[in-house]
Amino acid sequence: MFDSREQDFTPHCSRWDPDTRPIKRQSQKKTRNGNGFSFCLLMFLCGWIIINNGTRPVLAADAEKQGEPDWTYVQMQPDDVHQGDLILVNQEYACTFPNMEKLVVVSDTKSESYLVKNEQEKLLPQTVEALNSLMDDFLTVAGSVRINVISTYRSYELQQQLFSQYSMQMGVELASHWSARPGHSEHHSGLALDLGAYQYGVTQNYDGQGVYSWIGENCHTYGFIVRYAPDKADITGIYSEPWHLRYVGVPHAALMAQRQLCMEEYIEWLKGFSWEGDHLYYGMESGVYEIYYVAAEEDGTTVPVPTSGEYSISGNNVDGFIVTAYFKDGIPERTEKE
Ligand SMILES: [Zn+2]
Numbered sequence: 001m002f003d004s005r006e007q008d009f010t011p012h013c014s015r016w017d018p019d020t021r022p023i024k025r026q027s028q029k030k031t032r033n034g035n036g037f038s039f040c041l042l043m044f045l046c047g048w049i050i051i052n053n054g055t056r057p058v059l060a061a062d063a064e065k066q067g068e069p070d071w072t073y074v075q076m077q078p079d080d081v082h083q084g085d086l087i088l089v090n091q092e093y094a095c096t097f098p099n100m101e102k103l104v105v106v107s108d109t110k111s112e113s114y115l116v117k118n119e120q121e122k123l124l125p126q127t128v129e130a131l132n133s134l135m136d137d138f139l140t141v142a143g144s145v146r147i148n149v150i151s152t153y154r155s156y157e158l159q160q161q162l163f164s165q166y167s168m169q170m171g172v173e174l175a176s177h178w179s180a181r182p183g184h185s186e187h188h189s190g191l192a193l194d195l196g197a198y199q200y201g202v203t204q205n206y207d208g209q210g211v212y213s214w215i216g217e218n219c220h221t222y223g224f225i226v227r228y229a230p231d232k233a234d235i236t237g238i239y240s241e242p243w244h245l246r247y248v249g250v251p252h253a254a255l256m257a258q259r260q261l262c263m264e265e266y267i268e269w270l271k272g273f274s275w276e277g278d279h280l281y282y283g284m285e286s287g288v289y290e291i292y293y294v295a296a297e298e299d300g301t302t303v304p305v306p307t308s309g310e311y312s313i314s315g316n317n318v319d320g321f322i323v324t325a326y327f328k329d330g331i332p333e334r335t336e337k338e
Pocket residue numbers: 151187192193194243244245
């Protein structure tokens with residue numbers, strides 16, 4: 001299922017063996033009275049991570065970092081659980097319409113390599129950016145065909161109209177397997193879009209077959225998943241929709257594709273990598289990702305993040321936060337010290 005791009009892109013996932021993983025961490029969490037956190041000291045950098053053909057990345061050895069704590073803390077509000085690139089939106093978990101002010105008009109920000117239905121279509125900037133890259137590369141393999149993006153962000157009211165139409169045509173029960181109920185559509189998030197097949201000036205149904213199969217097989221490289229796979233319908237509640245892409249970000253899309261997990265399964269699986277326990281490490285050509293879960297607390301949540309490297313925090317829209325940290329030169333050695 002991987003094409004030639006994969007020769008330069010060979011992600012692998014490793015849950016480190018306790019004896020070899022670079023972090024030795026006892027169960028430790030910031031005390032909420034805040035009277036002095038237990039910070040870890042960055043001591044020396046050693047160890048190694050095997051990625052891609054056994055090459056060993058240089059670790060982030062930086063003498064100036066010595067003496068700095070390994071972790072710092074970010075305070076998240078209760079509503080923050082419902083926003084971020086990894087929110088799970090389905091029949092059980094509604095979208096709360098976060099960050100709608102950040103939506104951008106696709107026709108203003110897209111590349112030339114695909115079409116969009118009209119000038120009202122909107123998505124979040126990170127979705128358009130990833131879509132531009134995906135479509136630019138698709139163009140090099142597609143020949144005369146193009147993609148027409150036919151559905152993007154939807155308001156509650158628009159989803160209500162669509163669901164009513166489906167319900168009138170096929171009854172509410174069947175309609176719910178083809179279309180999400182209002183408030184429960186991924187299209188509310190600005191992270192999802194529907195593809196149409198465009199050729200000779202005509203837009204047709206996108207079935208993901210033929211030349212279009214390249215998109216389904218490679219979209220994870222760009223941070224997208226085909227959200228509703230035929231073999232996951234009993235979990236997602238939605239029948240196969242090869243045209244519906246969902247942006248989740250590069251390491252997560254690649255992990256889901258590699259492990260063949262749908263979004264529901266992935267969000268549940270990540271809960272096994274808590275901050276206090278083993279983290280998930282994922283080596284890619286560009287660096288190493290460290291991923292872990294922090295359960296949300298009712299009155300706000302203190303999320304530990306590494307002091308080195310880059311990180312992002314996303315709510316899962318269920319019960320917690322997922323931290324995704326990125327280290328270009330590998331995971332630094334960390335040492336706990338009271
Ligand atoms: Zn869709």
